[in-house]
Amino acid sequence: MTDPHPAVDPADTRHIVVMGVSSSGKSTVAEAIAERTTLEYADADDFHPQSNIDKLSNGVQLTDADRAPWLRALAQFIDDKHDAGVSTVIACSALKRSYRDTLRSGVPEAFEDPAAGRLERERGVEIVHLDGPIEVVRARMDQRQGHFMAKDLLQSQYDELEPLGPDEPGIVIDLTQEADAMADEAVDRLDLPRVNGSPAER
Known part of the structure; x- marks a missing residue:
């Protein structure tokens, strides 16, 4: 059976973080x-300690101190996959620049190779920001069941959100689209490797 996540040279791995507020998709x-590519999927919610889940379930906003071990665990996950030569795509709110910087710390950044006379780049973290109006997200949240974050925290997430900086590798996608359209746009704009039979190739 073919490995859905074949290992490659670590320098050729791709690590994508799909960011946005809760219920952005x-x-x-x-x-x-992940279904369209060779990237391995992970959900950042699965890395939260129970104490964070309890707070969010009760409508208590997490502090940066609460988030620090969670973000470090995600950075370590990326680092481990990078070392193993496995590319990843992670769903993570990553609302602040400092949070994204922590995630980026999990893989090597660009470095100058004096002998080659050019910039050599090992894969860092690329961001896909699903962005759109709060009214659309609130309507989706009203239809959503089974998630631990209280609806009252949505406005605080918009207040906290820091858009991608000009020096941050990544793209912004309109979240009012259907999920399949957003995924195809991300794969195409980031030039991610498609697997045979993925939706856009059928």
Whole structure:
């Protein structure tokens, strides 16, 4: 049976973080990207300690101190996969620049090779920001069941959101689209390797 996540040279791995507020569609889109590519999917919610889940379930906003071990665990996951030569796509809110910087710390960044006389780049983290109006997200949240985050925290997430900086590798996608359309846009714009039979190739 063919390995769905074949290992490659670590320098050729891709690590994609699909970011956005709760109910923006990031988990659905990240999973759809994984289905279309050779990237391994992970959901950042699965890395939260129980104490964070309890707070979010009770409408208590997490502090940066609460998030620090969670983000470090995600960075370590990326680092481990990078070392193993496995590319990843992760659904993660990653609302602040500092959070994204922590995730980026899990893989080597660009470095100058004086002998080659050019910039050599090992794969870093690329961001896909699902962005759109709060009214659309709130309507989706009203229809959503089974997630641990309280609806009252949505406005605080928009207040906290820091858009991608000009120096951050990544793209912004309109979240008012269907999930499949967002996934296809991300795969195409990031030039991710498609697997045979993925939706856009059928």
